[in-house]
Amino acid sequence: MNGFDPKSSNVSGQYQQQNQPQTADNAREINIGGKKARVSSPKQWLRKFISILFSPSKWGRSSKASTTSPIRHTPKPQDQPAKAPGTPIRERTVSAAEADDIASFINRPLPPTPDESSKPDVPPRSAQGSKPQPAPRTQKPETQNTKPANLPQPDSLKAFSNHFKQGNYTGSDKKTDQNVVKQHLRHFAKADLRPVNSNEAYKSLPPDSKRLVQEVYAEKKVTEDIGKLPTGSKEELAALRSKLSKAYKNETSDILVKEFDRQQFTAKCSSAYLAIDQTPHELQEEAIDFSFPKRAPTEEELEVKEHFNNQRAKSPKLTNTFKKETPEGKAFISQAIPKYRDIPCDIESCAGSKEHYVHANYVRLSDNPAEIPDIASQGPTEKNIDHFAHMINDTDSRVSVCLVSKNELDPEKLNQKKYTVSLGPKWVGEERNYDGVTVKLADQYFVDNNKVRIDKLEVNGKAHFRVYDTGWEDHTSGTPSRLAALSVLVEQLKHEPELSGSENSPMNSPMVVNCNAGVGRTGTFITLSKSTRAYLQDGTVNNNLDPSLHKARETRKAFVQTAGQYNALKALHKQLPAVLNPLIEAAGLEIKNPPDQNATITEIDDTYANFEAVHPKSQAPARESGPVSTAKEFMQRFDSGHYNDQPDYWNAVQQDISTIYTPVELKTLTSNIRDFANSNPEYQEQADYMLSLVNTQLKSVAGPGR
Structure with missing residues (x-):
């Protein structure tokens, strides 16, 4: 056949x-x-x-x-x-x-048919036809069949108590899953959770669950009390905090005060993200990501991509790297566990010690000897997290940033090249030892719709803020406005009393930044963070990125890895003041040495251009009442009622707007007018008309590259 x-x-x-x-x-x-x-x-x-x-x-x-x-x-x-x-x-x-x-x-014999006698006996049934009952258990099984995340929502606090007593909230690590517990408790009314003896349901709860009930009760009460404040001024908030500290005679008062402070800190950290809508709306459109284009790139953007590829080809080659065949190289490979073969680690700038090697390097963006270098690091894994903790402790770093997507952080299925683990224990108040370095999770905060998590750590007793941004996918340019808000958030954390009052100021210690490989997203954020820091110092913007990237690539290969990430940085730096100003104001920060607004710059240098001061006076037409040149001056006149005394109100407004020739100031004015409309909804129609005047002026003065 x-x-x-x-x-x-x-x-x-x-x-x-x-x-x-x-x-x-x-x-x-x-x-x-x-x-x-x-x-x-x-x-x-x-x-x-x-x-x-x-x-x-x-x-x-x-x-x-x-x-x-x-x-x-x-x-x-x-x-x-x-x-x-x-x-x-x-x-x-x-x-x-x-x-x-x-x-x-x-001629081959057929296989025998199944023998009926070989089948297992049918279990005997009772006369009523019911199934045989299993023998009663003599002891409780060690593991529960139901996972905490799959537990149904209890319909009463008594049902919740039964779940807790039976160990249904216990996870595979033999610890209570606090997230699931609090998720269930938040469904109950505040009165049901009130931690007093007159509340019989609370009184009968297991002792280990009462602390969690108190914390959820504090969340509800503090949120409700803050919402009832007439204005939310500092005086009213201080009075409320004092009132909460005396509300109960037990530990509940301390929990209420801690929750009050936590909500205030969260609100402060969220301020920059809430002001993102005040940043230029065309920013995302200009920062096209060449890897995932939503539209065809323009000729100018294609030139940016070609320029980036040329600069990448001219980047310095790393020569002094760990060699696999040397004892030092073998120690590095076994301790740092490199994720990618094409991203070597420079020996001289390696941030890890010989006893605790880490795939991380100090990077500088200039030749200025006074510059404090930051650390670009590979994301830690379960196998080398001990060495990462030693690097944080040995370098005395006070702020670190982890830039990985949600699927890359602490995944259930580990992929050596595609995951990063968190530093520190899982639950607030717990400690974890990393080969001699003790890390305690003192508190935890969530902002930007839970895309950003801030862990307040104590590394061998020293305060450290670790920020996790899980809203940025690998190899993409991300969202530029969110990236700017993250850079402002980092500057906020550096001014926290726990850090600013330490012996080694966070301004003088390196910031540790990591993604997975520690080059693409890491390099993009470090570059923008340096620019944000410089702008807060003296209001200047470094608009020439190439020298900075070449300098950083002397110690960290592929620093800013894709053309899309480079294009996002170019778009941000092109109008960085307009992006940062509303974020900085919302965050309560200020420029230490603001530039002279009346200064005249006759020659604009592409390397260091002070966009706040670029306004030649000769361009502004003279008026009897005097021209305005900044958004601040216009708003001062507007708030003082200056235009109410003019015979033609809108003509006077239009003339003053026409004397503002800086695109950055016009965009800042747009944000100020929107703020005014939000605070005074009855004037929304007038604000819309004013915005149309500003947009007309913006189109008339916008030049190439602005």
Whole structure:
């Protein structure tokens, strides 16, 4: 039977498809093993007989069985005899080898049918037909069948108590899953959770659960009390905090005060993200990501991409790197565990010690010896998190940033190259030891719709803020406005009393930044963070990125990895003051040494351009009342009622707006007008008209590259 496989699912494909004539004269019906078939020739009958014998459903054989039969094989092309074109299958002859195979198979005894006595006995049933009851358990099983995350929402505090007593909230790590507990408790009314003896449901709770109930009660009460404040001024907030500290005579008062402070800190950290809508709306459109374009790039953007590729080719080559065959290289590979072969680590700038190597490097963006270098690091894994903790402690870093997506952070299924683990324990108040470095999670905050998590840590007793941004996918440019808000948030944290009052100021210690490989997202954020820091210092913007990237790549290869990330930085730096100003104001920060607004710059340098001061006075037309040149001056006149005294109100407004020639100031004015409209909804129509005047002026002064 060479050339034909009776079990093949593609019989028609083995030979050319032919029209089969009807042969009713030779057709007959056969019965094999209870199955009927109609065949028209002995050979067809034999093939049908073979297919039935090999049917798994008849003999109980697995369809995956690897039983080999001499007549079931895949023929080789050279074994197939040449057939005349158009020869029907049923007219083909059988070779001698095939005849022997068939004869040996037919004489082979059939497999025995299943023996009824070999089947297991049917379990006895009672007279009522009920199923047999299992024997009662003598002890509680060690593990619960129901996972905490799959528990149904309890309908009462008593039902919650039963869940807790039975250990249903205990996870695989033998610890209570606090997230699930609090999620269930938040469904209850504040009165049901009130931690007083008169509340019988609370009084009967297990002792270990009462602390969690108190914390959820504090969340509800503090949120409600803050919402009732007339204005939310500092004086009212201070009075509320004092009132909460005296609300109860037990530990609940301390929990209320802690929750109050936590909410205030969260609100402060969220301020920059809430002001993102005041940043230029065209920013995201200008920061096209070449990897995932939503539209076709413009010629200017294609030039940016080509320029980036040329600069990347000219980047310095790392020569002093860890070699695999050397003892030092072997120690580095075993301790740092590099994730990618094409991203080497420079030896001289390595941030880890010989006892605790880490795939991390100090990076500088200039030749200024006074610059405090930051650290670009590979994301820590479960195998080298101890060394990462030692680097944080040894370098005395006070702020670190982790830039990985949600799927890359602490995943259930670990992929060595695609995951990063968190530093510190899982629950607030717990400690974890990393080979001699103790890390305590003192508190935890969530902002930007939980895309950003801030862990307040104590590393060997020293305060450290670690920020996790899980809203940025690998190899993408991210959202530029969110990136700017993150840079402002980091500057906020550096001014926290726990850090600013330490011996080593966070301004003088390196910031540790990591993604997975520690080059793309890491390099993009470090570059913007340096620019934000410089702008807060003196209001200047470094608009020439190439020297900075070349300097950083001397110690960290592929720093700013993709053309899309480079393009996002170019778009941000092109109008950085307009991006940062509303974020800085909302965050309560200020520029330490603001530039002279009246200064005249006759030559604009592309390397250091002070956009706040670029406004030649000769361009502003003179008016009897004096022209305005900044958004601040215009708003001062507007707030003072200056335009109310003018014969033609809107004409006076339009004339003053026409004297503002800086695009950055006009965009800042747009944000100020929106703030005014939000605070005074009754003037929304007038604010819209004013915005149209500002947009008209912006179009008239916007030049190339602005």
